[in-house]
Amino acid sequence: MTHRGRLPVIQDSPAVEGGLSRRRFLQAAAGSAALLGLSACKSSDVLEELRRRNLKELSKEQLQEMLARLEKRWTDEYGKKVTVTAKPPIPGVDFGYGLDLSRCIGCRRCVYACVKENNQSRKNPQIQWIRVLQMEKDHGVDLAHATPYYDPEKVPEAGHFYMPVQCQQCRHPPCTKVCPVKATWKEPDGIVVIDYDWCIGCRCCTAACPYGARKFNWAEPKLPKEEMNPVTDYLGNRPRPKGVVEKCTFCLQRSRAGRYPACVEICPVGARKFGNLLDPKSEIREVMDRKRVFVFKEDLATEPQFYYFYAT
Amino acid sequence: MSVRFPRGRSCFPLAAAVAVAAATLPATLAGAAPAAAAAGAEKAVAPAPAARPADLPPGIQAEPPPFTEGIFPCSQCHDRAADPKPRQLAFHDEIQGDFHHGAPTRWCLDCHDNAKRDFLHLTNGDLVPFTESYRLCGQCHGDKYRDWRVGVHGKRTGMWDGQKTYFLCVNCHNPHNPRFKALKPEPPPVPPSKQAASSQEMHP
Numbered sequence: 001m002t003h004r005g006r007l008p009v010i011q012d013s014p015a016v017e018g019g020l021s022r023r024r025f026l027q028a029a030a031g032s033a034a035l036l037g038l039s040a041c042k043s044s045d046v047l048e049e050l051r052r053r054n055l056k057e058l059s060k061e062q063l064q065e066m067l068a069r070l071e072k073r074w075t076d077e078y079g080k081k082v083t084v085t086a087k088p089p090i091p092g093v094d095f096g097y098g099l100d101l102s103r104c105i106g107c108r109r110c111v112y113a114c115v116k117e118n119n120q121s122r123k124n125p126q127i128q129w130i131r132v133l134q135m136e137k138d139h140g141v142d143l144a145h146a147t148p149y150y151d152p153e154k155v156p157e158a159g160h161f162y163m164p165v166q167c168q169q170c171r172h173p174p175c176t177k178v179c180p181v182k183a184t185w186k187e188p189d190g191i192v193v194i195d196y197d198w199c200i201g202c203r204c205c206t207a208a209c210p211y212g213a214r215k216f217n218w219a220e221p222k223l224p225k226e227e228m229n230p231v232t233d234y235l236g237n238r239p240r241p242k243g244v245v246e247k248c249t250f251c252l253q254r255s256r257a258g259r260y261p262a263c264v265e266i267c268p269v270g271a272r273k274f275g276n277l278l279d280p281k282s283e284i285r286e287v288m289d290r291k292r293v294f295v296f297k298e299d300l301a302t303e304p305q306f307y308y309f310y311a312t
Numbered sequence: 313m314s315v316r317f318p319r320g321r322s323c324f325p326l327a328a329a330v331a332v333a334a335a336t337l338p339a340t341l342a343g344a345a346p347a348a349a350a351a352g353a354e355k356a357v358a359p360a361p362a363a364r365p366a367d368l369p370p371g372i373q374a375e376p377p378p379f380t381e382g383i384f385p386c387s388q389c390h391d392r393a394a395d396p397k398p399r400q401l402a403f404h405d406e407i408q409g410d411f412h413h414g415a416p417t418r419w420c421l422d423c424h425d426n427a428k429r430d431f432l433h434l435t436n437g438d439l440v441p442f443t444e445s446y447r448l449c450g451q452c453h454g455d456k457y458r459d460w461r462v463g464v465h466g467k468r469t470g471m472w473d474g475q476k477t478y479f480l481c482v483n484c485h486n487p488h489n490p491r492f493k494a495l496k497p498e499p500p501p502v503p504p505s506k507q508a509a510s511s512q513e514m515h516p
Binding site: 105108111123124125126150152153156218220255258259260265267274275279286287311 | 455463468470494495497498500501
């Protein structure tokens with residue numbers, strides 16, 4: 001980060017003194033669009049969103065205003081009372097996730113619980129934040145001998161083990177470094193978040209992520225009204241537009257309210273552990289202190305906050 | 313008694329009756345005391361319900377799996393201690409036939425108490441109600457018991473920093489056949505090449 005000053009391309013602040021900032025450009029563009037009568041549909045909302053500042057620059061009032069606007073829009077769109085919060089990280093909490101590879105049977109219950117909780121596009125495009133890899137016991141954790149497309153009558157299959165992969169919430173996330181507009185960043189509680197309204201869809205982060213955790217909405221997400229989860233958070237599971245990147249957020253709409261993520265609750269074998277790494281009594285700390293733990297692709301020095309372990 | 317057991321995990325014999333007993337009793341799910349009370353003839357003093365392990369975090373115990381209907385309390389048939397010798401049973405033959413938990417060295421009365429059939433017992437003879445069966449399991453599976461108490465083994469739901477529901481050994485493992493059963497997996501992801509047949513389908 002120290003060399004940032006020598007790179008004139010990427011500025012720390014989205015507003016560039018004297019230059020044509022994104023905001024100024026959009027303000028001008030929106031102004032002319034309004035003049036031309038191009039934005040007749042919900043014009044005020046659209047303009048408001050185009051003129052928006054970066055999330056971190058919003059005052060409390062502006063944030064509340066924006067959330068209220070989104071709530072109203074989606075309440076109308078999905079025909080049910082939708083709430084949109086912007087829960088801040090809990091002070092003194094650093095989330096850690098444990099996944100017991102000696103328990104996981106590859107049933108994919110977590111994948112679909114996640115889709116349901118987090119309002120992913122169901123198909124065309126199909127977006128799933130968790131990918132369960134079937135691997136061969138002969139080869140150990142080896143991506144050259146792994147497939148996500150296994151489909152037998154019953155799991156687990158003999159000679160195989162299963163390794164679910166989702167966002168590893170790295171301590172040194174390569175994805176946030178490459179974002180040209182700072183639409184994604186790491187929060188103090190360890191969760192790497194995306195402002196879907198700030199994302200320009202360049203997919204640099206998707207390419208930078210060594211875990212394939214980031215998914216892109218290649219088309220308008222298809223989220224059936226009756227399946228939409230109306231309890232949403234701005235940086236979490238709220239509906240996404242076309243052309244933005246999304247990924248696992250440890251269900252921050254749940255975890256920042258003290259609850260387990262949806263994948264933890266659904267797991268039929270109890271392979272998924274979640275808690276505060278700073279709390280020595282937490283389940284995740286018990287795992288860290290007493291079990292054999294490893295992180296995926298350790299050699300890349302991404303330092304995930306997602307730990308795989310063997311309980312036996 | 314003409315009770316027959318269906319195959320499968322519900323043949324956990326005690327199971328049914330807590331359901332029956334619980335139906336007539338308030339929601340105190342299947343505690344030792346209600347079970348003993350339902351037994352009626354059972355004059356024995358129920359063992360004081362042992363406190364849940366002190367090192368468990370605040371939580372609610374999940375409801376144990378239901379007993380086969382009409383089977384509990386066991387004392388409705390077993391009104392006195394019976395022949396303790398291991399043998400082929402005529403009545404609980406379905407459980408015996410599907411028993412894969414250390415057979416052939418183990419037998420019913422290693423865990424079920426002979427004199428007080430509505431309880432289990434530890435190797436030291438202490439009675440254990442069915443709702444605290446984890447104490448019995450923990451005698452042999454000490455490593456799992458230790459992990460379970462701190463939340464590493466087994467499943468918990470609720471709050472990561474507060475009230476949790478924790479599940480008993482028997483919620484996931486049939487005590488007579490404890491290996492976790494294989495499941496049908498949910499459908500695999502659609503590969504990118506098959507996501508949409510046409511661009512119209514993708515972008516209606």
